[in-house]
Amino acid sequence: MEVNRRTQADRTAATRTxxxxxARALFAEDGFSAVGTQTIVAKAGVTRGALYHQFADKAELFVAVFEQVEEEVMAAVATAVADAAADGPIEALEVGAAAWLELCADPQVHRIVLIEAPVVLGWEQWREAGQRHALGMVEALIAEAVSSGAVAEQPVRPLAHVMIGALDEAAMYVARSPEPGKARAEMLDVTRRLIRAMTIE
Known part of the structure; x- marks a missing residue:
């Protein structure tokens, strides 16, 4: 009986995966509204019944896709910061901001996180998700900067929210630019200046 339950759980997990x-590939290529559930199940090799067993509707499936992409992005940013062995929290913030803008060049991140998600989820839910994934990392780095004396003593969370908002807008600017390479270079300079502006001279 235990083997049967495990096998069923494995099948369920495989179907969800x-x-x-x-859906991730299709949403990234064609956008949420242009992709029908029949196209998704055909590509996944499952039935419509299997889709609706896993998700209430296409929007709920999109949320799962979005969350997966967001988690991967944050893991990649964290890895970039760790690998850089940054000289303090300010430099770590700069590395993280650069990694974020670079990751936004990926068509899946660009389309799913920056273009489709604000429309499908609504702005408030989209912002809440972004803050949930990124807030902890940014807040921890700013708190370290304040503690070390690199940044003036002040409430950390409001500053973290402002920084996340700026980075999201920077990514949107790059994503919507007809010259993304140029826009990314410009925004890297802008975000670096913004981060450095927090420091005590």
Whole structure:
């Protein structure tokens, strides 16, 4: 009986993985509104019934895709910061901001996180998700900067919210630019200046 339950759980997990993977590729290529559920299940190799067993509707499936992409992005940013062995929290923030803007060049991140998610989820839910994934990292680095004396003593959370908002807007600017390479270079300079502006001279 235990083996049967485990096998069923494995099948369920495999179905969910297939649906998220198929939807992710399709949403990134064509956008949420242009992709029908029949196209998703055909690509995933499952039935419509299997889709609706896993997700209430296409919007709920999109949320799962979005969350997966967001988690991968934050893991990549964290890895970039760790690998850089930054000289203090300010430099770590600069590395993280650069990694974020670079990751936004990925078509899946660009389309799903920056273009589709604000429309499908609504602005408030989209912002809440971004803050949930990024707030902890940014807040911890700013708190370290304040503690070390690199940044003036002040409430950390409001400053972290402002920084996240600025980085999201920077990414949106790059994503919507007809010259993304040029826009990214410009925004890297702007975000670096913004981060450095927090420091005590």
């Amino acid at each position: 297939a649906l998220i993977g198929a």
